[in-house]
Amino acid sequence: MPDPVKNLCSALALFFAATVAPSVQAANPADAGKIVRQAFEAADDGFDMAKTQNFYSGWVSEAIFEPLLSYDYLSRPARLIPLTAEAMPEISDQGKVFVFKIKSGIFFSPDPAFKDKKHELTAQDYVYTFKRLLDPVNRSPNASFIEGKIVGLDDVAAKAKKTGKFDYDTPVAGLKAIDKYTLRVELKATDYNFLYVVAYGGFGAVAREVIEAYGDQTGLHPVGTGPYMVEKYMPRSKILLTANPEFRGYIWDFKSTGSARDEEIVKQMKGKKMPQVGKVDISIIEEEQSRWLAFQDKQLDIDKLPQSAATAALDGAALKPELKAQGIKMDRVTDAGIVFTIFNMRDPVVGGYTKEKIALRRAVGMAYSYEDEITQMRLGQAVRSEMIIPKDVVGYDPAYRSSLAYDISLANKLLDHFGYKRGPDGYRNNPDGSSLTLKKTVEPAAIYKVQSEIYKRGLDRIGIRIEFPVSNFADNLKAASACKLNMWGGAWNADFPDGENFLQLLYGPKAGAGNHACYESPAYDALFRKAVSLPLGEERNKVYAQMNRQVEADTPWIVHTSRIRSWLYRPWIVGYKKHPILHSDWAFIDVEKH
Template sequence: MWNFKQFDRSCIAPILLVFGIAGAAFPVQAGNNPADPSKVVRVALQAADDGFDLVRTYNAYSNWVSEAIFERLLTYDYLARPAKLVPGTAEAMPEVSDGGKTYVFHIKKGIYFSPDPAFKGVRRELTAEDYAYTFKRFLDPKNRSPSANVLQGKIVGMDELIAKAAKTGRFDYDAPIAGLLTPDRYTLQIKLNAPDYNFLYVMGFNGFGAQAREAVDAYGDRTPAHPVGTGPYMLQEYVPRSKIVLVANPEYRGYTWDFKSSGSAWDDQLVRDMKGKKMPQVGRVEINIIEEEQSRWLAFQDKQIDFDYLPQAAAPTVLDGKKLKQSFVDQGITLDTVTEPGVVYIFMNFRDPLIGGSSLEKNALRRAIAMVYNIKDEISQARLGLAVKAEMAIPEGVIGHDPNYRNSISYDPVLANKLLDRFGYKRGADGYRTLPDGKPLTLKITTEPNATNTVFSEIWKRGLDKVGIRVDFPVSNFADNLRAANECKLMMWNGSWNADYPEGENFMQLLYGPNVGQGNNGCYSSPAYDALYVKARATPPGPERNQLYIDMSRQMEADTAWVLTTSRLRNWMIRPWIKGFKRHPILQADWQYLDVEKH
């Protein structure tokens, strides 16, 4: 996850949303949430969110918070590895028929949205229609959802409604749709145009947490700052780009912690600490936006943050090989080390007039650029060893990853120089190259203002100097950069993607031509790649599908769409008063699974 369409920030007041106070004006019967208001978890995000309406925006930081507010039909078992889908608000896994084209979900009764003025003092129960409405919002052309591709073309009768809305400017949310039926209050029936072998994963996609139509109607363009869900938490305070405070949703029904150990010592300890507790225990989550790693590290050391991943720069002073140094062990700090199910890459905009296009000379330029980026330097200097080289776009731990695959683009400045010479990128008297037509050649690699990105820029500058290519590094904040990337306005940018679900399609869709503006931020377009992608989606899981993923990876490399760099290692450091912590490969908002001991 990470790409998203930006909304108009003028719709958000600087400090808003004391939902507990607003809701208190209405008589609402409390639910069963056992959370203790005195138990507080304090965490930090490394970049700002962009609001909490995942129809309009999708990035790791908005997702992290939204996951605690909204609930999907399906979710994941907290401890199971590999990641395992389990019922969320659904009573059980769906009934599947018609050769995998019809899914029937039965919604649990007695689930309620958090109290909100939009409901005019009435307890609002979750129904099947709320999911149908949410799916329609993603596909409403007016919303220009960056995640619409997850559902586009799949539901019987939906394409006709979308086409009509595109023509009239109005999406008819009340129009009957053959493939999206709610035969009763708690039953949702979805009929697909064709079998989709990843559809259960789609139903576990975090963006598909149920929204209430009344709330969206009440807040309109302010919906991103007014999330109203059925999850364990609700938004109490929101200072954009600074602070987020969540409090326990009094209507949340709660559950009993009863996850099964995978057999590891870590899991066994979690079970001893947590088994049988009424959840959630944490009553308040305080989230601060701290973009600079050193500042986050200082906050953790000062006990202002309860758990965080170890900043790369601090690793030498904290780790003795792969273990914590004794001084940190003596503080009761524990370490959870995981390889993220994700990849880091630099895209090269296929629509950019300077480096884009499919001609041989443009591809030669992109290939030469890719060949001067030293991934070993990134791992040692920017990541300080906390990363491994990524060979293919599907990372380890995700279905479709081939451990024997090796990327065909390697670090080779000598060959890059020969390639540029061969295709007419001549050096001037100052040693820098021009385009074949003699016009200036200057790359623009967009970045953010933090220490790690400064190291990335230095690595790029060293490599590009070896082949005589000028480079500028425009600096802006993450959210604005992502908006520009979504609109194909950035020439090059460092991106990353972590799994929304553990199947290769979730990564390969980032390069699918029709997904430009919906994940494909490099605006890559290749008929050959697209044909392979379409074929892969229609192929059952197994060796044939995995081979198609390999073929797609080779096509992407042949076109030099990305400079694929690393998969990151995350060393999560946890203070001793936090109980129940285990980093999940898909779930992010883990607060509902934790407890806080008094300290």
């Protein structure tokens, strides 16, 4: 049996050797003396975006890998722009054929896998990147973005499932490098969200030489064409990024939306050679109080105000005078995202599609006080989410109201009706008389202790026992992906500003690969396929609403809230504006001397 510790050490040795490899200085204007120090509230699980949807992995990967398209830094709502593409693609055949022209002179960061040669980004790199997402060995949680969509690609994936090996050299009719810098993608059917898909971080270009050199350790050794590369990586502790010497740089020239804040940013940043930030120092600090103390002690330059510090830092929606006096500034936004509870539909206790199991999950939802979450757990820094699609995302309906309202009386009646009888201790058993105990796995942060108390209070009132096993986020994510948890808390922020990005999280073919509820509903899946075949507009939005109702009927999720984020930053951070889709903003800002 291979020694995993020895293998990991070997991989890390190669990794750190690569980060000090010599290279020819390119156009990157970053200043190594300009450092941004930030904290993550949970750990990543490596930086191979074909194998993860971890939020923090994606955050860092945005700075390392480049998709063909990205988003304008200032525009709201989010607006697509070319990134490695010269311009927006030529689109033909009723939105089924996309031709991208890739900029010449873009190079991957230096790495031993290239054998002392510079590797220029080409259309073939994107062909390889797209194919990797459907390689069965990767079990990519991002596969559904293109699964069943590109002409000929699923046939290669199907063959790989039979043979055990994906043939990357097999031509795919719908995915072609026409020449060195021209990529042609042909879809089986019109997909009006395809450009959003192309802009998603999971489609940032990787080089075949790198993947083949590092294999299963690729996530420890990210090599891309973006503005940054990893200098030091201590899993679950520290990530240090440094400027990619091969990055071409750009001139800051984003247009103001007309707001006073945008006008100030444009005045500060317009015309600067970017990126200016030379290093990004990221600490993993899971405990809210520790993170807040680090910011107060000036160990962090940018931080999301912890929920537990809201009353100490804010007067309503404004910073308190003592923080303003330090020059601290705030960008306050409501997430284009939702928070929810996940039930494992394969779990013998809470899973299944029989009426009594659905009744159990619905009763749990009706016993949970969303108002208590907002006031006690979020300290007022959240709003109730009525549907899976959040505000400012296409498909959101402000008039929609969830059928899962807080109602202890109705929850009790539902459980009584479906045979969950109370025992002598007041707690209920399963309809067959066996003991009933739920287990909601949580992370160690203090806010989850508060949420556990909210859950327990509600469930005590309906006679259901619940336990709260504690583990770290990365391990919980892996267990949820393998359909092994009973219940878990999830959150999702928009990867692209359309409801499909949220609704795909419950699509049946993604069970065990991004669909952490392992929910498989023929009715829901049929609605999903219908929705993505429709153009943007009212008809599609109506199908989105039907999908929401189907989820409420089966209850694989309980949708909770959308969080209000108050991003604080020190006076020496210039040009900062939190983006609803992009999270890696280090290449858009500057650091003044301090």
